[in-house]
Amino acid sequence: METGISSIDLVVIGIYFVTVLLIGLLVARKTKTGEDLFLGGRSFGWGLIGLSLFASNISTSTIIGLSGAAYSTGIVQSVYEWMTGIPLIIAALIFIPLYLKSRITTIPEFLELRYDRRSRQFFSVVTIFTSIVVDTAGGLYAGAIVLKAFFPDLVIWQTTLVLALVAGFYTAVGGLKAVVYTDAIQAIVLIIGCSVLSFMMFGQFDYSWSKVVETAPQDFLSIVKPADDDTLPWPGMIMAVPILGFWYWTTNQYIVQRILGAKNIQNARWGVILASFLKIIPLFIMVIPGTMAIGLFPGLENADQVFPTAVMKVLPVGLVGLVLAGLISAIMSSVDSTLNSASTLLVVDFIKTKNSEITDKQTVKYGRIATLILMAIAAFWAPMIANFGGIWSYLQQMFSIIVPPIAVIFLVGVFFKRGNKHGAFWTLILGTLAGVVLFVLGQYGYWPLHFTYNVGIMSLVSALIFIGISLASAAPDPKQIELYTYRKELISMDNAGLPWHKNYLNWIGLLVIAIGVLVYVFW
Missing domain, CATH: 1.20.1730.10 (Sodium/glucose cotransporter)
Structure with a gap:
């Protein structure tokens, strides 16, 4: 229709x-x-x-x-x-x-x-x-x-x-x-x-x-x-x-x-x-x-015409408006x-x-x-984006540059309590700059790896920068960072004594099973 x-x-x-x-x-x-x-x-x-x-x-x-x-x-x-x-x-x-x-x-x-x-x-x-x-x-x-x-x-x-x-x-x-x-x-x-x-x-x-x-x-x-x-x-x-x-x-x-x-x-x-x-x-x-x-x-x-084509050729009047x-x-x-x-x-x-x-x-x-x-x-x-052509798609790949150092100072920083302010700041600066270098090399054909590989590489580099600079400078005050780093009671916080259907850990278990099933089915 x-x-x-x-x-x-x-x-x-x-x-x-x-x-x-x-x-x-x-x-x-x-x-x-x-x-x-x-x-x-x-x-x-x-x-x-x-x-x-x-x-x-x-x-x-x-x-x-x-x-x-x-x-x-x-x-x-x-x-x-x-x-x-x-x-x-x-x-x-x-x-x-x-x-x-x-x-x-x-x-x-x-x-x-x-x-x-x-x-x-x-x-x-x-x-x-x-x-x-x-x-x-x-x-x-x-x-x-x-x-x-x-x-x-x-x-x-x-x-x-x-x-x-x-x-x-x-x-x-x-x-x-x-x-x-x-x-x-x-x-x-x-x-x-x-x-x-x-x-x-x-x-x-x-x-x-x-x-x-x-x-x-x-x-x-x-x-x-x-x-x-x-x-x-x-x-x-x-x-x-x-x-x-x-x-x-x-x-x-x-x-x-x-x-x-x-x-x-x-x-x-x-x-x-x-x-x-x-x-x-x-x-x-x-x-x-x-x-x-x-x-x-x-x-x-x-391929961008797939969805509009499906809407116009499959749906009847009224439902087109709903989908739009x-x-x-x-x-x-x-x-x-x-x-x-x-x-x-x-x-x-x-x-x-x-x-x-x-x-x-x-x-x-x-x-x-x-x-x-x-x-x-x-x-x-x-x-103005129309004037940039392919450059705009490159901007999307810029996330592979900014993400690794940010992910590291949050994820590693929560568990690595020796991580300090100098390690975090210079990880953001140096990690971002290193990512820019890889991005530029990639555009000129000197770094042919897929951008997803770059995310993994730059995450490792950022982690090494964070840990290295933190170890080379003064440790943070343990009392000052205690509330902002990992501790065992975080997982059970506000969850004790709840019935099974309100215990978020049970739902996490069900979610893991659902993801596992999808991986198996579409492997």
Whole structure:
């Protein structure tokens, strides 16, 4: 069944826009303090946290990219999604109690408590830059490109501006609470919309998995690729995916911020476990439909057209609007999260550290102004991405440069109590510079290794720098770092005496089994 965008579809999309704006206005009436704006008054339950984590992570580039990659190279890149459980398990066991007991507002703030202000500010600057120039602007641009596939008359700069204005408005007035509430709705819309599409595509194969397998090229349904594979070689999967996942899910402000806004440690833990289970779903509603498309729409020249083609040719009137609302949800949930986190970092890590006497009213004002300014920068930069061609894809690989030293000073620093402020700061500086050198060498053909190998190599180099410089300089005061390093009671903190269904360790066990089953099935 081939359809176009009907008036019913447009009404569904319009209802979505009105809903998120109303939520922002309603929440704004209760946003009185900086903690309200940046952490939602530390009031979030596990359901909101889990849904918001899922929605914030799924962008238009994720939806389009996963289905397109499955169409052109197979399902291997889906491991970034369903192996999310590994870093989130580490977060639940160790970092959630460390963060929440520290009462921090930003993740860089934790670095100051563990090390010193130099590391905090360096990390904060890097995070603000990547959040606005890469994540927010990239999300706006990718979203505009995708929407243009459905609405050819759209102008890119106008589309990015409208998306930025809507997301920037409810984020500025409602803060994190508006972000999390809208994310929860967006997650549900996204899951329902993509599930319907996946179900109807499966129906084209008479709901027979064997028929799907027959149409897919050999090894497209396997996650284990050769060591020289261009997409995700198996050694790179082992070395890089857990490290990139740890950075993204445990140290990335725009993700962790809703965890910092949890009611308590229990709700934060249950929330990340819910998110881990939800992250398994894209394999079935975004990735496998990409392999189904091989048999349904053979010969597509551009893999990015897989998802739009499936929506327009498979779904009837009305459901097209639902899926497009889910697609717009993916754009908005990523943009609102990055805007809110970047403004939080700017206000808390820089403005408030310079003037700790500012009032709650002033903090809210600065936060809203910062959100709007950062929104304008992202909206201005987004259309420029088209002028950079392949360079923009290189910027995505820059994460393989910034991630290793950050992951090391958090993960190694929590267990290696001899690690000190000098080791942390110089690991950030030297580790980043070494990563830049490898990146440049790679672009000129002198370092031909896949970027996932670079993540593993630079993580080892960063760990050696951190340990070496720390051992060569004075040890930190054990009492000063006691609350910010690993201790056995972290794992059982606020978990004793709970019934089996509330014991997060039981759910972690079930999650490990689920991931193990997926590895076995798609090996």
